[in-house]
Amino acid sequence: SYELTQPSSVSVSPGQTARITCSGDVLAKTYARWFQQKSGQAPVLVIYKGSERPSGIPERFSGSDSGTTVTLTISGAQVEDEADYYCYAAADNTGVFGGGTKLTVL
Amino acid sequence: QVQLVQSGAEVKKPGASVRVSCKASGYTFTSYGINWVRQAPGQGLEWMGWISAYNGNSNSARKLQGRVTMTTDTSTSTAYMELRSLRSDDTAVYYCALGYLDYWGQGTLVTVSS
Numbered sequence: 001s002y003e004l005t006q007p008s009s010v011s012v013s014p015g016q017t018a019r020i021t022c023s024g025d026v027l028a029k030t031y032a033r034w035f036q037q038k039s040g041q042a043p044v045l046v047i048y049k050g051s052e053r054p055s056g057i058p059e060r061f062s063g064s065d066s067g068t069t070v071t072l073t074i075s076g077a078q079v080e081d082e083a084d085y086y087c088y089a090a091a092d093n094t095g096v097f098g099g100g101t102k103l104t105v106l
Numbered sequence: 107q108v109q110l111v112q113s114g115a116e117v118k119k120p121g122a123s124v125r126v127s128c129k130a131s132g133y134t135f136t137s138y139g140i141n142w143v144r145q146a147p148g149q150g151l152e153w154m155g156w157i158s159a160y161n162g163n164s165n166s167a168r169k170l171q172g173r174v175t176m177t178t179d180t181s182t183s184t185a186y187m188e189l190r191s192l193r194s195d196d197t198a199v200y201y202c203a204l205g206y207l208d209y210w211g212q213g214t215l216v217t218v219s220s
Contacts, residue, residue: 001168033207042201042210043151086151088207093165095141095153
């Protein structure tokens, strides 16, 4: 089975750039998606196909990939971006989430 | 607009079964699959499985195979997830999500307690 590894936490000051990585062999064969989950809410898709943003997602959110590692970048992080972030990939009709990264902006 | 509306919270005893529903609207139901994802209290997201609303093909996470069944009712645009032989560690919020997880339901809390 596939696994995705993320750092458990990332902390930045408002206006700084936050980078969250996600690593796993499955990323060599499929795109990653990134989800933002605020406390008590359902997850929200923020990046798909590795680097595409759904409508309504601020431009400060971007994604990139390099082999088996993908990165979510939040340029000029805002206090409202504080949340848990999960990477996700699907291959061979099976999905897998990373363990999640708690982003603190303060 | 796409909406996924899930059934209400459930409290079950160990060994029982639970069925969670997910009613879809705002798109052609049979054009996309439905994924099921759960989240135990204070834990991360766990992919449970996927079902095609077009032909009913499905696949579930290895650890849940034999205990989970996913179905769809195209006449009502509703997806269902049944989990059997419930244990305390099945206590979680259960989500349905459309397609490649583009849209999510509001979540259903399932509590397993004696």
